[in-house]
Amino acid sequence: MTTLTNPSTPFAVVDRDRLDRNIARLRAHLAALGVPLRLHVKTSKSIDVSARVFADGPGPITVSTLAEAEHFADAGYTDILYAVGLAPDKLDRVVALRRRGVDLIVLIDALVQAEAVAAASRAAGLRIPALIEIDCDGHRGGLAATDPRLIDIGRALHDGGGELRGVLDHAGESYFSATAGEQSRDADQERLAVVRAAEALRAAGLPSPVVSVGSTPTAHTGTALAGVTEVRAGNFVFFDLVMAGIGVCAVEDIALSVAVTVIGHRPDKGWILTDGGWMATSRDRGTAAQPVDQGYGLVTDLAGRLIPDLLMTAASQEHGTLALRPGTAGPLPDLPIGTRLRILPNHACATAAQHDRYAVVAGPAGDDGAPRLVGAWPRHNGW
């Protein structure tokens, strides 16, 4: 019997029961709205996590790198959207994936990209499908739904030998919306922008079979998806303190943590030192911009019970500093050298990225009282 007391710290832990609960929640919400999920695998980069989402075999996924696309293609996934604006010199890898039988779709928002996709399609003797990125909230890339270049790009792609598959947007600013009501309005805005863009293409005689929206906050708070054909979300499998800070989940839903060991004390400073630094947690401090700053993360015991008022407040490469939340009356909890703890992350995508596998726990505790390990799931980093 192996439990969380066994592996050498630090290491990433996935709570499979919480993971399954998070998946069931979004599945139920989207089923009620009648729109399928296109899972974003960039958070977990794990075939095993994705298999919990797609119990009946590989489903449609979104990737953030071609390395993810290649890795998931190796595992039998054939419907893959590469949702980062295309660098034209990556088209050789796109063509190679399509020749393997993968329906790989790329993302563009400029005429030169449409021309490059069309030229590569002609050269390869196949039609590479692309979505045009629409901007709904000024977050990052994309065209306004009313931008006349949308039609020019669509036409260059369609007439040049590529395949105009449709339009996509992402309400990235919803991560900064503090309430479900605001996030629901973000979802409306996300839906309206992309539906309007699809209508503009169709009015110009161009196809737009796919109308794709998605972000974890809007996926959970949208109440109507008329005109939308798919919802993308990824972070929800694990959730994190940023999502808890805006109410998309509870702290008790967070399925990813980092197991660490106490290695020292500085009572004169109010510090407990651990062997989990930023190499294990990442440097992400997403909650610093929220009303409640959770430092580098909340601290639980090995069983996952929160230790009140204790935060990871600082990080070196392989050292974490735990201290009481500023303004909290002491004393520090008694956590001797050798005590194992878990850190709940600010941002699951960033923390998971520091690891090459997950220690998976599920079900009742082991004989030593610690969560029982039921598997080790690899993760695929790189580009």
Added chain:
Amino acid sequence: MTTLTNPSTPFAVVDRDRLDRNIARLRAHLAALGVPLRLHVKTSKSIDVSARVFADGPGPITVSTLAEAEHFADAGYTDILYAVGLAPDKLDRVVALRRRGVDLIVLIDALVQAEAVAAASRAAGLRIPALIEIDCDGHRGGLAATDPRLIDIGRALHDGGGELRGVLDHAGESYFSATAGEQSRDADQERLAVVRAAEALRAAGLPSPVVSVGSTPTAHTGTALAGVTEVRAGNFVFFDLVMAGIGVCAVEDIALSVAVTVIGHRPDKGWILTDGGWMATSRDRGTAAQPVDQGYGLVTDLAGRLIPDLLMTAASQEHGTLALRPGTAGPLPDLPIGTRLRILPNHACATAAQHDRYAVVAGPAGDDGAPRLVGAWPRHNGW
């Protein structure tokens, strides 16, 4: 002929000529002071980088994880200091390394650690050597040089069956000292604390053959090292914008960068978007605390020439945002989609950690005008 125009972006680049120059500079400084270097390999985690430091074969190294120790032991390194406070349940891996013939030294600052090292030594029938960590500047762990527990810990280790190898400190606060003069005073403080601790042990009849100091700023600015037996430094092989910001190096010395490709433009926002996000650069924003905030990094062309006033100002997982430095008059440079650039990092240790290998450039440019690739050096992450 392969150059930086070939690999799929984003990827980490090491400029070997700059690396060699950085190594020669610290080697010359320490040779003049008559103290050997114990290279910290946590920055590069690369056998190939370390081989540039130790031209005559494996030398003494410092590691931040036992995975580094095991990896470097596989490559023939036999003198290894594990310079993170010991979690007692890692002693089985320590014993395994010593049984392989590696002189692995651990670090402690508490009586329970000394007792655990002594007990493991007796159980294994060998003497595990440990240094006692001394605190010189309130940065992290360690005991004050005058703390009476120093003698108790030394005695428990020495009399209990372990080996008291000596004392160590690290002027971590020197990273926040803005001038060479201040850093030189930090170096004096670092030296005095650890020398005083060694003298206290010896006065109590205990050995302290090793007196170890080190940080990249103090290693370059220290002017006297009487009583010190070794200097640890690691970041200096690559340097970074934090080190340039406190004058330890020039921007032109930075040997690590991340190659990225332009994938979009938002002229309405003043943004150029790239395919290099925080997954490629890390979330480290070390220069945010310095007088000149360099965002997520300075931007160069593919040949390494700085593009004036352009910064990486924001990062998503796989998107970087480039913009003019706040307060700078426009216009944005003309960098079409497909243009390759390089990002100079805030913190080389953190940026390098996002990658599993380095593309190595050296010598004159290739036929296409881009730096020529002379190798791909793997890096060993994990714990």
